Amino acid sequence: MKGKRWIAVALVCLAGVGIGGCSIFTGAPGDVREESETMGEDGLVVPSASSQETEESSQTKPTKTEPESIPPFPDAERETKAEPMEDGERIVLMTDVHYLARSLTDRGISFQNEIEHGDGKLTHYVWEIVDAAFDEIELLTPDVLIVSGDLTLNGEVKSHEEFAALLDEVERRGISVLVIPGNHDINSRWASSYIGKKREPVQTIDAGGFASIYAQFGYNEASERDPYSLSYTYDLSPSMRLLMLDTCQYSPVSKIGGMIGTETYEWIDRQLEKAREDGVILLPVGHHNLLDQSRVYTEDCTIEHSEELIERLEAENIPLFLSGHLHVQHFMRHEDGRGIYEIVTSSLTTPPCQYGVLEYRDDESFSYYTRQVDMEKWARRHQSTDENLINFNTYSKTALKNIFYNQAYDAMKNSRQEEKGDLFVKLTEEQKKAMAEVYSRMSTAWYAGKGYEAVKGAVEDPGFKMWQEFCYPAVLYEYLEYMTADSVRDYNKLQSE
Template sequence: MKKRTALYAALICTIMTGCSLKSPVSETVTEPESTAETESAEIPQTPAETTAPPTIEEFPHEVEDPTAAPPEQKFEEGCRILLASDIHYLSRGLTDFGDGFKYKVEHGDGKVVNYIWEITDAFIEAVKKEDPDLVILSGDLTLNGERDSHLDFAKKLKEIEDAGIPVIVIPGNHDINNTAAAQFTGAQALGTSHIGPEDFAEIYQDFGYDEAVSRDSASLSYVYQIDDYNRALMLDTCQYAPYNQVGGMIQEETYDWIEDQMEDAWDLGMNVIPVGHHNLLDESEVYVEDCTIEHSEQLIDQLDSWDVPLFLSGHLHVQHFMREDEDYGIYEIVTSSLATPPCQYGMLDYGDDGSFKYHTVPLDMEAWAKEQGSTDKNLLNFKAYSEEFLNRVFYNQAQDEFERMNNFDSLTKRQKDQMAKVYAEINSACYAGKAVEIKDKATEKAGYKLWGENGYPSILSQYLESIVRDATKDYNSLEVK
């Protein structure tokens, strides 16, 4: 018997609205209709930032279901939350845009760091237009925890709050005690000042920490009151003592604090929306150790015992969602990185009855650039530029893998090129949560078959197979009643 059931009979007499026992939920996922097939894009050389990018073919657009409610429709009783994650802001003063910075961008993980300032400014304007009840940023606020990046980013967030929209944050694995914090000078990446946990709470005191109704003494976790019926349980899932680690966990003392917060919310008749940087469920088959919270089953059981329907996270950089079990348990929605194409955020309508509706919104960088009077052709054609950019980065990842592992030595340059292109095509679609749209055609290509024949034991080969297995739906919308 769940803990909430024992109190239900007494509470229902006095609470007519707000937090209530959840009836069995059913999932309604917005599925894309069939679309015309497209060939994968060729991977060109890096274009000059001041010239127009080459024309590439786009992934098919999702066809809207005419029977579906319009995305802007808001629940009559509930809150609207704008979600963004993994922004990875870098202070402009920490780079001279030299060769070291360019290599970091081109051989990174797909973040468009060379336009992170424009992406951030466009995001701020998008938030003002959306006018949500709350903005939640679920970690990795900075590129690598640079002090200057944190200070500058906090000033950016103030622009949102000055518009009357509250913002709350939690740290990600990149944000605290990160010895990789660097400034880029010429071909070098030189160390720069980073911050500790106390600094994080001080810098972001106006974005959740000084507004918390409760703070955990063992971590940077806290509770934020959204409205009369909803609270955000902001969970610090990061390991940063003495230095940051990629994987996540929750301190044992924090579990006791979480239980106290759940009891308090239940007594007050409030819903709790938990948010963490790391993933609650095994959203990635391959990168479980680095992405899923260590011993996450303890947190799952704890949240299940209070009938919490939804957990929000980031970290993976891939747009995704899943449920604990096919027919039972908590849902988790992972919002992809704002810094990584398609550079999108999530909109969550959360009803006072625990129902919710989620969809993603790509930043309209082209419209923003026009409004700003920009002459940068990459920004004015950002959709094409960013898609080509991401394909090129993933193409480089595959080529780097071929150089590292001798099991690819027998392959010709053309074969490696075919493999790198299909890896880039499938992974780019996966990051957008739309691999289902290109899976059938992509897996028929010679490059994909070469991965199957020659890929083992490459982690990229395993990752590619896991994407294809998982490509059963579009992961950009979810509605649960």
């Protein structure tokens, strides 16, 4: 059936029909599918090799492409300490850091290949980005820093230990830190070192190891802990409680997608009831998405059967859910603007390398905005001679565009000629380059939550017309059409109604 479906859909695309879904999905950004792993001693896991699988994804529909008006938010002065909030809590949100221990790479050929043909993370500058970001947030005087999963590149035990040491330095500055795991953090078969030309497997950790390494960043201070997962609650103030949800699947090995087990739902029900009895605000945080933030990446990004969680949260009139995982700056509201909001903060190490600031008031209204890490300022202060860091704003955007260009070009290069029934798709070198360029430009803007700035130029580009003509490679075409349909506003600023 899949083969017949492909033939029919591809023929429709080549017949010149406009934007319409026609792809078979191959996975979430930067992720690959999981198979078996070998358990080592002391709960450590040694990864084994595997291959990707493909799955079908939902179709998308075009919408308007003009940006909507969003109330402006003043960015706090970077040289002046912000005044603490008097009527609520200020929360700094970082996610998908994908930290790699320095000892696990010599920045050689294997490491550079991972960067240049990866999913957009600037892992070769993760140490500088994290250092700069942690320096900056002190001036914001936040009540808490939340790191919502994918703390490490692929769950390397050394990366966890080194990152935890950096979080300890943040707490020594007087900022509380809370973490939850992401799908890359526990029982990962991709934990590796990158030395010279070789990528070698290294040890990862299990759930118990995660809770042990990050004990002082939520787990030892929790008000309540779920015995069936790494979920917990944390009293941020007398009037606000954080519901830190472990949405990951890692037993026996890590999976990309998110799910919450039956026992954990029972624990969540008790926490909702307790918050109501205690008269406190409950703010839920997870790694995976509550809502279908991406119509292309629903299966591996949205929590499986998330309608169960949505129903519980909306029954308690909880207005907001915070997440990451997608690596894209985004937000949306359930039920056509009547239900719960979800804000997805983009990956800290993916350009434009930013984090979120949430000001959540006692009346449960909130303001959210993002701040780009000022790497050029960091380079000046540290007297760096690295031209990429000195000119980071230009470099990082160009680097991301090149990565997305490589993604598209490699997909076409590796599929020079493919037979789909009686249909052959064969692209010239000029067509590949033109199509890869427009895909790269649109992806770079969309990841930053500012696709509306690029969408008009993209759809008028000859390369975009080629995507519409060929709908090939299909998974990238569906991704491109979704980005253009979704680019209607600036996703970096949100104020509750």
